Every structure is written in structure tokens, then in C-alpha cells.
Amino acid sequence: MSAAAAAAPANGEAPAKPKSKKLLFIIIGVVVLALVGAGAAFFLLKKSHSEDEEDGTEVTAEDEGHAAPLRDPKTPPxxxxxxxxxxxxxxxxxxxxxxxxxxxxxxxxxxxxxxxxxxxxxxxxxxxxxxxxxxxxxxxxxxxxxxxxxxxxxxxxxxxxxxxxPDAEPEPSPKGKxxxxxxxxxxxxxxxxxxxxxx
Structure with missing residues (x-):
């Protein structure tokens, strides 16, 4: 029996297989969840963008944080x-x-x-x-x-x-936006x- 008991721990492949399958399922689950989350985020962002276009709201370059330049920045004023x-x-x-x-x-x-x-x-x-x-x-x-x-x-x-x-309040549209x-x-x-x- 001692030879059989000594042979069992030396042969480490039998216990390692269930751990590797468990790890594989966890990795696959994380990847699937990440893909589902990315798809949901893309869908929500696209839906939000289409609603803004339907409202007639135009976003100018100033609203995005920078003014549209009238002149080439390389030419002096x-x-x-x-x-x-x-x-x-x-x-x-x-x-x-x-x-x-x-x-x-x-x-x-x-x-x-x-x-x-x-x-x-x-x-x-x-x-x-x-x-x-x-x-x-x-x-x-x-x-x-x-x-x-x-x-x-x-x-x-x-x-x-x-x-x-800069201190003027923008006039609200009829919809309140x-x-x-x-x-x-x-x-x-x-x-x-x-x-x-x-x-």
C-alpha cells in the first residue's frame, strides 16, 4: 500500500484536470460577460446619440470644449x-x-x-x-x-x-432643453x- 500511496501523489495529473477545467470555465465566463457589457454599452451610447439628433440639438465645437478656429494657428493675428x-x-x-x-x-x-x-x-x-x-x-x-x-x-x-x-444664460427650447x-x-x-x- 505504501508503494501505491507514494505513486498517487507522484502522479499529479489526476487532481490537476478538474482545476484546469474550472479555470477554463471561469475565463470563458469572464470573456462572455465582457463582450455582453461592451455590446450593451455600445447599444446605449448609439441610442443616446440618435436621441440627441432627433431632438434637433446641434453640438458645436465650442460645446465640445474648444472653439472652432477662424484662422490658421500658424498665422499671427x-x-x-x-x-x-x-x-x-x-x-x-x-x-x-x-x-x-x-x-x-x-x-x-x-x-x-x-x-x-x-x-x-x-x-x-x-x-x-x-x-x-x-x-x-x-x-x-x-x-x-x-x-x-x-x-x-x-x-x-x-x-x-x-x-x-460668457455670462449670458442660453434660452431654453420649447421642449425645455x-x-x-x-x-x-x-x-x-x-x-x-x-x-x-x-x-
């Missing part, structure tokens, strides 16, 4: 300096004023040439925007940022470009202050 402006501010007493030097950053030279035609209207709009602010508003960093956005909106309005103010419209890129890339004096 065009800068259009405006004449210096001196504006009375809305402080009580009327003895505070601001002197501003503004340069517009544009996508191309053609936009700059087009703007020169509308320059009296653009300057008038900027002067009115600045004259409605107090010295305190002008000196705060958030006040300067708000002025920049308002100037971009004013120039876009004069020139007929689409501009969505926010409908996104695809707009042409605005060639006004920025408003830069070359001088900013408040006295």
Missing part, C-alpha cells in the same frame, strides 16, 4: 489699435475720468479693413459703455474683464457678428488694453 479715448465716469460729481488705449486682436487683415468703415459707431459704443461705469468698477480686475466682454459684444453687434456673452445653434466664428479674438488710466 492682426492687431487694430484704436485712438486713445478719454471718458468721464459715472461717479457722483462727474470729476473722475478714464483714459484708455485699446487694441483689437482680429483673425485677419480683411476684418480690420471692414472695421475701419464702422469705426465711428464702434468708438461711440465703447465711449457709452465706459461712461456708464464708476472708477471703482474700472479699477477692479473683474470690472476690467467685464468691460472687455462688453466691448467685444458691442463691436460684434455693430459689425453684425454672432457673439455669446437647451438648444444649441451653430454660429460662424467671430473674427474678433480679443480686446487688449495698451493703456488704462483712471483719475
Amino acid at each position: 492682426t492687431f487694430l489699435p484704436l485712438d486713445s479715448m478719454v471718458v468721464n465716469l459715472a461717479d457722483p460729481g462727474g470729476n473722475r475720468f478714464a483714459q484708455l488705449g485699446i487694441t483689437l486682436q482680429l483673425a485677419d487683415a480683411k476684418t480690420g479693413e471692414d472695421m475701419k468703415t464702422y469705426m465711428p459707431s464702434i468708438r461711440n459704443g465703447i465711449l457709452i459703455l465706459v461712461s456708464q461705469r464708476t472708477a471703482e468698477q474700472m479699477l477692479r480686475a473683474d470690472g476690467k474683464q467685464a468691460l472687455t466682454q462688453d466691448i467685444m459684444a458691442e463691436i460684434s453687434d455693430v459689425m453684425g457678428y454672432d457673439y455669446e456673452h 437647451k438648444k444649441k445653434k451653430k454660429a460662424a466664428p467671430n473674427p474678433i479674438e480679443g480686446v487688449l488694453f495698451s493703456s488704462f488710466i483712471v483719475q
